[in-house]
Amino acid sequence: MVKLVFLEYFKNNKIKNFILPLIVINFSFFITLMMLIFIPEIAVETHYNIEGNFKRFVFNALQMSLYLFSPLMLVIMTTSNLGKEFNEKTFRNILTTGVCRTRILISKFLYLSLIVLICFIFNFVMTIIISLFNNFEFNLNDLINVIQTYMISYLFIIYLIPLIMFFTMIIKNNATIIVISFITLLGGTLLKTVKPNIILPFSFSMDALNLLTEDMPISNLTLIMCLLYFISFSIASYYYFKKQDLT
Amino acid sequence: MYALEMVNVTKNYGKFKALDNLNLKVKKGQIYGFLGKNGAGKTTTLKIITGLIKNYQGSVKIFGEDLNSKNIFKYTGSLVETPSFYSNLTVLENLFLLSQYKNVEKSKIHKVMSYFDLKKYSKVKFSNLSLGNKQRVGLANCLLHDPEIIILDEPTNGLDPEGINEIRNFIKKLSKDFGKTILISSHLLSEIQQIADFLSIIHDGQIKEEIETQKLISKSNSYLLKTNDLHKTSSILNDIKIKNFISENKKISVNSDEESISNIIKILIEKNIKIYEFFKEENYLENHFLKIIRNNSIDL
Numbered sequence: 001m002v003k004l005v006f007l008e009y010f011k012n013n014k015i016k017n018f019i020l021p022l023i024v025i026n027f028s029f030f031i032t033l034m035m036l037i038f039i040p041e042i043a044v045e046t047h048y049n050i051e052g053n054f055k056r057f058v059f060n061a062l063q064m065s066l067y068l069f070s071p072l073m074l075v076i077m078t079t080s081n082l083g084k085e086f087n088e089k090t091f092r093n094i095l096t097t098g099v100c101r102t103r104i105l106i107s108k109f110l111y112l113s114l115i116v117l118i119c120f121i122f123n124f125v126m127t128i129i130i131s132l133f134n135n136f137e138f139n140l141n142d143l144i145n146v147i148q149t150y151m152i153s154y155l156f157i158i159y160l161i162p163l164i165m166f167f168t169m170i171i172k173n174n175a176t177i178i179v180i181s182f183i184t185l186l187g188g189t190l191l192k193t194v195k196p197n198i199i200l201p202f203s204f205s206m207d208a209l210n211l212l213t214e215d216m217p218i219s220n221l222t223l224i225m226c227l228l229y230f231i232s233f234s235i236a237s238y239y240y241f242k243k244q245d246l247t
Numbered sequence: 248m249y250a251l252e253m254v255n256v257t258k259n260y261g262k263f264k265a266l267d268n269l270n271l272k273v274k275k276g277q278i279y280g281f282l283g284k285n286g287a288g289k290t291t292t293l294k295i296i297t298g299l300i301k302n303y304q305g306s307v308k309i310f311g312e313d314l315n316s317k318n319i320f321k322y323t324g325s326l327v328e329t330p331s332f333y334s335n336l337t338v339l340e341n342l343f344l345l346s347q348y349k350n351v352e353k354s355k356i357h358k359v360m361s362y363f364d365l366k367k368y369s370k371v372k373f374s375n376l377s378l379g380n381k382q383r384v385g386l387a388n389c390l391l392h393d394p395e396i397i398i399l400d401e402p403t404n405g406l407d408p409e410g411i412n413e414i415r416n417f418i419k420k421l422s423k424d425f426g427k428t429i430l431i432s433s434h435l436l437s438e439i440q441q442i443a444d445f446l447s448i449i450h451d452g453q454i455k456e457e458i459e460t461q462k463l464i465s466k467s468n469s470y471l472l473k474t475n476d477l478h479k480t481s482s483i484l485n486d487i488k489i490k491n492f493i494s495e496n497k498k499i500s501v502n503s504d505e506e507s508i509s510n511i512i513k514i515l516i517e518k519n520i521k522i523y524e525f526f527k528e529e530n531y532l533e534n535h536f537l538k539i540i541r542n543n544s545i546d547l
Contacts, residue, residue, distance in 0.1 A: 003347060007344060007347055007348065010340075010343075010344055011333055011336070011344060012335075088331055088333075088334065089328075089329070089331035090331050090332060090333055092297075092299060092327055092331055093331065093332065093345055093348075093388060094345075094348055095297075095298060095299055096297045096298060096299065096320060096323070096325050096327075097320060097345065097348040097349045097392075098298070098318060098319065098320030098321065098349075099348050243301060243302070244301065244302070245294070245299065245300040245301055245302055246299055
């Protein structure tokens with residue numbers, strides 16, 4: 001399995017694996033920072049001791065950019081990884097080698113999860129560096145809290161992989177998937193603002209923002225829904241990939 | 248035991264029957280030509296054999312082992328339709344990637360690259376290769392794991408005459424030098440005729456005819472005659488037991504070798520038949536193929 005994950009990385013020209021996610025992360029950070037400066041009302045009250053509006057905005061932007069744009073980044077990465085194989089018919093060469101289809105699918109899931117993890121680590125390191133440069137009062141407990149927040153948030157992102165994989169296999173058109181996801185993500189975010197209790201597949205990552213605030217603990221329902229999405233779309237992707245004609 | 252055996256294989260795409268109880272047997276070491284017009288079921292058959300199509304009825308066996316057996320694909324190497332590789336990777340990287348999936352050692356990559364004269368392109372991106380070289384990469388991939396059976400779907404499609412000739416020679420060499428069993432499909436009769444030892448004609452998802460290529464070529468000793476009385480000519484030829492039929496363009500097609508045809512002409516003249524035109528039939532194989540797919544009676 002390790003070899004198959006490495007081959008996924010190899011297919012994408014090694015360094016290019018990280019260029020797109022890092023561009024998205026940095027771009028989204030900049031966009032979010034601008035949004036926070038010009039619309040300060042959307043900033044989230046964090047339970048870390050952050051002084052001054054700008055410091056708070058920078059910290060917020062780092063966190064929010066990850067939650068808001070990670071799903072979109074994941075969509076682009078999944079479609080470019082999986083959809084490209086269908087569109088360019090490169091799957092034919094792999095499937096005819098006799099490697100188990102389930103193993104191929106799992107390796108793609110692991111590869112995408114790993115790339116997202118690396119992006120989260122990058123974001124985490126940036127957060128810590130900015131915090132240190134701004135003399136935030138951090139103790140060990142705060143650090144553990146931040147790590148926990150990142151870990152849970154990570155799980156709130158990767159539950160989307162099977163869902164995106166499934167729709168990529170069904171629709172087989174990268175542009176369509178990206179447009180649908182973008183509209184769903186924006187629509188979901190807007191709906192969530194208007195009706196905070198609504199449950200939408202793409203807005204769970206938004207719910208992860210709740211982890212940053214003391215007053216809005218994450219609901220069990222959100223966790224259950226995420227798990228349900230993950231399981232059902234994993235099974236659907238497995239059946240589609242394993243049993244269908246992939247020509 | 249056959250290298251490849253398909254028994255009563257049926258494949259439906261919704262209401263469309265792509266394969267209808269197809270039966271196919273390929274012997275070890277044979278170059279088996281699979282001929283049919285576009286949409287006849289050639290590619291569907293090859294995709295079933297390569298495991299790309301999973302949903303079908305019937306049985307497919309490779310060297311006696313069921314297609315669903317583990318490690319069955321070690322026996323087959325395939326190039327289905329156009330060669331599809333990662334356009335962002337070089338030739339060497341593409342072959343390295345696939346060698347890893349096939350658990351093949353690195354030295355094998357350089358071997359196949361030398362065989363197909365690809366070494367000079369090893370650092371060239373796949374997207375920058377000519378179609379002929381892309382086909383060569385496809386063939387190199389087929390041979391990476393040294394399979395017993397090589398499955399090629401219209402490998403000369405889109406190539407210039409030089410490229411076609413090159414690929415044809417490669418295929419012949421694979422059979423001659425390495426004793427590989429080759430299953431090759433095409434809609435070009437002339438192509439199949441030059442490569443295959445044995446050919447089958449597929450139409451509407453069924454094998455309509457299976458024949459040794461040499462036999463078919465020997466049957467192509469056919470002459471066309473235009474006479475003053477076609478029916479009388481035909482009856483005379485029938486009397487002397489010479490196979491013949493009246494073609495659509497009001498000529499009589501006579502099946503004969505070069506030595507006998509002069510005697511036939513002599514007999515016809517003696518029987519007061521006036522011969523206006525006499526020539527060797529050019530497109531016999533093509534006509535034969537068309538007759539089969541148009542469901543006409545076969546008169547050989």
